[in-house]
Amino acid sequence: MKIVLFTHPSFLEHQSMPRYANMLLTGMRERGHEVIVWSPKARFYKLPLMKSLKKWLGYIDQYIVFPIEVKFKLLRNSDDALFVFADQALGPWVPLVNNKKHVVHCHDFLALKSALGNIPENPTSLTGKKYQNYIRNGFSKGKYFISISQKTQQDLHELHLGKIESSAVCYNGLNRTFNPLSPTEVRTMLGNKLNLSLSKGYIMHIGGNQYYKNRKGVIEIYESWRSISKKNFPLLMIGSEPTNELLELQKKSAVKNDIHFVTNLADEDVNIAYSGAKCLLFPSLDEGFGWPIIEAMASGCLVITTNRSPMNEVGGSAAFYIDKKPSDDIFFKKWKEDSAKMLEKVVSLNKIQRAVMIENSLKQSQKFTAEFSLNAIEVVYKEITQKL
Known part of the structure; x- marks a missing residue:
C-alpha cells in the first residue's frame, strides 16, 4: 500500500x-x-x-x-x-x-x-x-x-x-516507553532533581494551561483533601509554567508550601514521576483521549479522573472516578468534598488493595500499546x- x-x-x-x-x-x-x-x-x-x-x-x-x-x-x-x-x-x-x-x-x-x-x-x-x-x-x-x-x-x-x-x-x-519503576528509588531520584522531600510519596498532576485540563480544580481538590486528611503528601503540578491565576491560588492556600509547579521536566523523567506518585489526579473537563491516564497506568500509578468520556473509556475499570467540576457555584463545594474523599480513599489503600489496582492498571494499559x-x-x- x-x-x-x-x-x-x-x-x-x-x-x-x-x-x-x-x-x-x-x-x-x-x-x-x-x-x-x-x-x-x-x-x-x-x-x-x-x-x-x-x-x-x-x-x-x-x-x-x-x-x-x-x-x-x-x-x-x-x-x-x-x-x-x-x-x-x-x-x-x-x-x-x-x-x-x-x-x-x-x-x-x-x-x-x-x-x-x-x-x-x-x-x-x-x-x-x-x-x-x-x-x-x-x-x-x-x-x-x-x-x-x-x-x-x-x-x-x-x-x-x-x-x-x-x-x-x-x-x-503509547508511542513512548512507560514501565513501573521502584517507588522508593524514583522518589529519591526525583526529589534530588527537584530539591524536594518526596520520600513518602506525592500527589501528581500533569498537563498544560488549557481550560479543560482544570489545573485550578486540581489545587481546589488538593486543598479540600488536606483539610480532611491526616496525611500531608505534597502536590506536584507538572507541565506548563503556571498562570497568574494559579500562582495567586497557590499564594493564598493554607498549604501553599506543599504545592509545587514543575516545568521543563524531561521526557524520561515523566515515567519516573508517575512511578513515584501516590496517584495521578486528573480531573479534566474534557479530552480528546487523555494520554496521562494510560501513561500513568503503564507506569504503575493509580489514576483518579473524571467520570466522562473519553476519560472513562481509557481508564475502564482500573481508574477511580469523580464527577466533572460543576460550572454552578451551588454544587462546587460538594464537588470539592466528594473529590477529596475519593483522593483520601485512594491514598489510604493498604498494600494488598494497592497492588491489585496497580495490576489492573497495567492490564488496562496493554490495550493501548x-x-x-x-x-x-x-x-x-x-x-x-x-x-x-
Whole structure:
C-alpha cells in the first residue's frame, strides 16, 4: 500500500501531533507500506519580519503556497495512493484529494466546539471562529474517518457538514516507553532533581494551561483533601509554567508550601514521576483521549479522573472516578468534598488493595500499546483502499 501522509508543518513546533504522525510514519513503514510525507515548508514564515506577523506568514505557507504544491504533486502521483491526514485540523487540505482514496484522523474538536459557543469556559475571538469554520468546512469534504475515542467519533458525527461514508474508532497507542519503576528509588531520584522531600510519596498532576485540563480544580481538590486528611503528601503540578491565576491560588492556600509547579521536566523523567506518585489526579473537563491516564497506568500509578468520556473509556475499570467540576457555584463545594474523599480513599489503600489496582492498571494499559493501535489503523486503511 502506498500512503501519502499529510502532517502539520514542523515550523509550528507542535508536540503531540508530530509524535502521532511519526507513529503512523514509522509504524506503517515497519508493516511494509510505502509512506511519503507531504507538509508545508517555511517560506514566508522564515522571512525576517515582525514576530506578530509570523502566524499570518505561516498561514500563507499552509493555505496558499502548499495547496499549489499539492496540485502539482498530484499530477505526478499514482491513483492507487491512500491520502492520510494525521489530524482533522488539516481540514483545509482535504478538498484537494476528497475524490481520491483518503482518511482523516480525528483527535479532538474542543477548539471548534469553543468557536461554536458550545464551551462557555473558553470563548473564541472572531478570527478564531472564522479559522475554525475554515477547518470545519475542509474536513467536512472528507468521507472516511478514524477517531481516537468514541467521544471524538460522536463529536465528528455532530459537527461534520457532509456525508460520512466510513467512521472507525482506533484508540491511541503509547508511542513512548512507560514501565513501573521502584517507588522508593524514583522518589529519591526525583526529589534530588527537584530539591524536594518526596520520600513518602506525592500527589501528581500533569498537563498544560488549557481550560479543560482544570489545573485550578486540581489545587481546589488538593486543598479540600488536606483539610480532611491526616496525611500531608505534597502536590506536584507538572507541565506548563503556571498562570497568574494559579500562582495567586497557590499564594493564598493554607498549604501553599506543599504545592509545587514543575516545568521543563524531561521526557524520561515523566515515567519516573508517575512511578513515584501516590496517584495521578486528573480531573479534566474534557479530552480528546487523555494520554496521562494510560501513561500513568503503564507506569504503575493509580489514576483518579473524571467520570466522562473519553476519560472513562481509557481508564475502564482500573481508574477511580469523580464527577466533572460543576460550572454552578451551588454544587462546587460538594464537588470539592466528594473529590477529596475519593483522593483520601485512594491514598489510604493498604498494600494488598494497592497492588491489585496497580495490576489492573497495567492490564488496562496493554490495550493501548502502539502495536495495538497501528494494527487497528492498518485494518481500516486496507478496508478503505478496497472499497474505492
